[in-house]
Amino acid sequence: MYLGLMEQTPARLVGKPSWLITQLSVHAHRLASDAFAEANARGYHYRILSSLDEFGTASQADLGRRSNMDRSDVVAAINELAEQGCVERTTDPGDRRRNLVSLTKAGEQQLGRLDRVLDKAQESLLEPLTAESRDTLVCLLSELLAHHQRG
Amino acid sequence: MYLGLMEQTPARLVGKPSWLITQLSVHAHRLASDAFAEANARGYHYRILSSLDEFGTASQADLGRRSNMDRSDVVAAINELAEQGCVERTTDPGDRRRNLVSLTKAGEQQLGRLDRVLDKAQESLLEPLTAESRDTLVCLLSELLAHHQRG
DNA sequence: GATACATCGTTGGCAGGGCCAACGAACCTG
C-alpha cells in the first residue's frame, strides 16, 4: 500500500478554488455545528436568533430573507426555538397572515451562549493564520460573497 | 415593508469567517454542480475520475482515501460511472477483497468535458477578483485546508 | 493449522443545509 503515496489528493482538485472553498467549508461547518451542539442548537437557530436580536420582532418571511433561509426551513427552526422557550410566536393583529416572532429572555441568554462557543470555533478555524492574513481572507471572502448574492 | 431595509444580514453573521466560508461554498457548489449537470455528472464522479486519471487504476478504498470520500459513497459513484461506461470494475486477482477500478476511453473523454465546464465555473466564481487577489485567496485557503486535514 | 484481527465492498440509514411545489388563508389591487 506504499504508505508514502497515500493521502494524495488529485492535483486537479487541490488547484480548484471551488474545491478549496467547499472542502474548507466542511471543516468550518463541523467546527460550528459541534459548537452549536454543545448548546443544543443548530446553525439555523443561530441565524434566526441573531436576526431577531439585531432587528427586533419580525415575521417569519422577513427572518427568512435576512438569514438567507427558505420559508419552510424557518417554520421548522422556529418550532424548535419556541419549544425551547427562546422565541414567541403570535399572529400579527395588523396582518393576520403573518406571525410575529419575538425574542424572549431565554432566547437572549441562548444567543449569548452560542456567541461564546462560536467564537472559539472561529478561533480554531483560523488558527494557523496571522491577524493580517485573517483580515485579508475575510476581505476577499466578503467581496466574493457580496458579488454572488446580487447576481 | 421598507424595501431599503431588506436584504440586511445580521452583523453577527457577516463578521464570522465560518459564515463567509459556508455561504460562499453554497455558491461555489451551485456553480460547480450546475456545470457537472451539463455533462450528466456530480461532484463525486469528478473526484473519482481525477483520481483515476492522475494515479491510475486503484481499489475503491484507495479512491475514497484520495478523494476524501466515504467507502460507501465510492460504491454508489462507481456504480453510476460504470453504468455510463466511464469506468471498469474487476476483482483484484492478487487480493480478492479488492475491486480494481480503471478508467476507460469514455471516462477520459468525460473527464475532459468536466474539466472544461468546471473551468468556466471557477472563472465565474472568482470573477470579481484580480489575478493577484485570486492567488492570495488560493494561498490562504490552501493553508487553512492543509491545517485542518492533519489535525 | 487454527484463532484472532484488519481490510474491503456493500447495504442501509441518518443529519444538515439548500431547495421547490402546492395549498388555504389572508391581503391588496383593479
Added chain:
DNA sequence: CAGGTTCGTTGGCCCTGCCAACGATGTATC
C-alpha cells in the same frame, strides 16, 4: 367582486458527509 400576491405550512427532493454492520477475504499470531 376578481385576480394576483404574500404568508405560513406541509411534504418532498438532492447532495454531501457520516456511521454501523455484515460477509468475504487476507494477514499475523500462537
